[in-house]
Amino acid sequence: MNRKITIIIPVYNSAKFLHKTLKAVDEQRKESQWDLELVLVEDGSPDISFEVVEKLAREYNYIKGVKLSRNFGHQIAVRTGLSYATGDYIAIIDDDLQDPPSLLPRFFDQLEQGYEVVYGIRKKRKEDRLKKMAYTSFYRILSSISDTKIPLDSGDFCVMTKNVKDKMLTLNEQNPYLRGIRAWVGFKQIGLEYERSGRIEGESGYSLKKLVKIAKDGIFSFSSIPLQIISILGNLGLLISIVFTLFTIFRYFNNEIEVAGYTTIIIMIMFFSSILLISLGIIGEYIYRIYNEVRNRPHTIIEKTIN
Structure with a gap:
């Protein structure tokens, strides 16, 4: 394959095992005879990840290293990597070998056949049951409300x-x-199933807060449903108000109106305040x-680069 390959890896808290990931990438490079460019984007890790990137760059001359001035988040780190990619074919993988480089030749074959994007569909996940249920639910909810068809899993x-x-x-x-x-x-896209591996070492950098942010980015960026929910809640409130008004009038003409009415008033106030x-x-x-968007700040601040 006479194509220049770029692999983008966002790096976070992976100083202890990044050399294993690089070894796997290099073994696949030799086996597939890639003309490789490897872009490592260090996303403000609290450990010495960038020092490890610098050391690895002296060992592997095809590495480009980018150090962000702080932790901007996984999606921004990947986007930064895309801006540095110069290859004909670009791959995005994680730094923990959950998406091993050995899968890439099968994906690149689909690009050779005319596809423009080949994405991985996770057949099995190694997370706990609660996390798997949350991921599965989120992807299906997003797919059902999104204005853009986003592939499941x-x-x-x-x-x-x-x-x-x-x-x-x-x-x-x-x-x-x-x-x-x-x-x-858009463009011509296809998904390939694969079994997602467990992490080689360490814990995921995706905290609950970061996962919630990504979920919000997906929902608010690709769906107008949240705004439509406001209209639904407003109509629901109006319907309840009409029913309650008719009920009150009925009680008035039947001389059933009580002076107190404290409970009813509190319930109505709480309901409409919640809406x-x-x-x-x-x-x-x-x-x-x-x-x-209006502030138009740069996505990232680059502190340092290698090669």
Whole structure:
């Protein structure tokens, strides 16, 4: 295959095992005879990950190292890697070998056959049952409410052509949801099933807070359903108000109105206050995202680069 290959790996807290990932990449490079460019984006790790990247760059001359000034998040780190990629074919994998480089030749074969994007579909996951249930539920909810058809059970692990990479980078969003953007740009795409491996070492850098942020980015960036929920809640509140008004009038003409009515008033106040707060929260989320876009800050601050 006479194509230049770029592999992008976001690096976070992986100083202890990054050399194992690089060894696996290099073994596959030799076996497949790739003209390889490896972009390692160190996302503000609290450990010495970038020092390890610097050391590995002296051992493997095809490494490009990028150190971000702080932790900007996985999606931003991957997007930064895309901006440094110069290959004809670009792959995105994790730093923990859950998406092993040995899978890539099968994915690149599909690009050779005319596809522009090949994404991985996770057949089995090694997380606990609760996490697996949460992931499965989220992907299906997002798919059902999204204005863009986002493939089920597909993560960031994928390969794409330079053309698709360039088109994705034209979407200058402050809170990018890359698998959604990948689906939005279109072109000829196909998914390949694979069994996702367990981490080789350490714990995932995805905390609950980060997972929730990615979920919100997916929902608010690719669906208008949250705004429609406000209308539904408003109509529901109006319907309940009408029913309650008719009930009150009926009781009035039957001389059943009690002077107290404390419980009823409290229930109605709590109900409508809840609807108002939920609605304001949803509107506030969209306003905050609009504000982020208008500020037009750079996605990242690059502290240092190698090669």
